Amino acid sequence: MDAVLRPVTQTDPTATEDxxxxxxxxxxxxxxxARVLLQWIGDDPEREGLLDTPKRVIKAYEDLxxxxxxxxxxxxxxxxxxxxxxxDIVLLKxxxxxxxxxHHVLPFTGKAHIAYYPDHAxxxxxxxxxxxxxxxxxxxxxxHLTVQIATALENYLAPRGVAVMIEAEHQCMSMxxxxxxxxxxxxxxxxxxxxxxxxxxxxxxxxxRS
Numbered sequence: 001m002d003a004v005l006r007p008v009t010q011t012d013p014t015a016t017e018d019x020x021x022x023x024x025x026x027x028x029x030x031x032x033x034a035r036v037l038l039q040w041i042g043d044d045p046e047r048e049g050l051l052d053t054p055k056r057v058i059k060a061y062e063d064l065x066x067x068x069x070x071x072x073x074x075x076x077x078x079x080x081x082x083x084x085x086x087x088d089i090v091l092l093k094x095x096x097x098x099x100x101x102x103h104h105v106l107p108f109t110g111k112a113h114i115a116y117y118p119d120h121a122x123x124x125x126x127x128x129x130x131x132x133x134x135x136x137x138x139x140x141x142x143x144h145l146t147v148q149i150a151t152a153l154e155n156y157l158a159p160r161g162v163a164v165m166i167e168a169e170h171q172c173m174s175m176x177x178x179x180x181x182x183x184x185x186x187x188x189x190x191x192x193x194x195x196x197x198x199x200x201x202x203x204x205x206x207x208x209r210s
Contacts, residue, residue: 030058064100067137075130076156079121091115091207092125095132101172102139110142110168110184113208116153117160117193128153142168142187150189161192163204 025033034054038045045054095112112132135148150164167186174181194200 027058030061031055034058065137065139067134070134072131072134072152073156075127075134076123076152078127079123079157081121083118083122086122087118089115089117089203089207090122091204092128093208095129097132097136097168099136099138099140099142099145099168101170102141104172104176105139106170106172106175108140108142108168108170108172108185110166112149113163113165114149114153115163115194115204115207116157119158119160121157123157142166142170142185146187146189150191154191159192161194161196161200162190163194163201164189165205165208 031054034057035045038050038053043050045051092114093111095114096109097112098107098109100107114128114132131152132149135145135152146164146166149166150162153159153162153164165186165188167184169182169184173179173183190201194204
């Protein structure tokens with residue numbers, strides 16, 4: 001089955017052009033900032049166990065927030081039209097992810113459930129999971145993450161409808177503040193046939209929960 005590359009004019013409004021932000025600090029400056037934080041919490045960055053911690057922190061941040069350097073369009077613009085006339089729902093369940101709350105830079109973890117109705121073509125299943133990963137590896141709110149994933153599928157696949165459900169537990173709620181464990185937050189986004197037809201929303205929810 002040959003892949004079809006469709007011309008795409010939309011751009012990702014959240015992309016940062018390979019992270020080329022104006023006045024972006026250097027690695028040395030970032031490591032110095034991490035060192036200051038170690039001092040601020042009351043520890044000694046000169047002690048043996050912390051000597052290389054600033055370097056490790058910045059290296060970890062490069063991985064944890066690598067989504068700023070990726071464009072979801074690159075993963076969604078290649079579609080496949082040889083699907084034997086298939087035009088029903090395509091659903092991916094239980095896509096695990098870890099992201100970081102933009103308010104406290106603490107992790108929230110959960111699962112994304114994503115469905116779409118293809119219009120003549122489908123995209124590789126791993127590409128949808130990749131889109132979740134790209135947006136999750138940025139500072140986020142769960143609500144914004146839900147919208148970003150749905151909007152990317154809408155813009156780059158032009159399907160007949162998209163449904164996204166995310167359920168996650170936030171450590172900014174379980175580790176600090178009210179410190180309530182096991183609280184799950186649920187967010188949804190529907191477009192196209194899912195937004196217009198409540199029965200399609202019910203079908204999506206039923207398939208996710210089955």
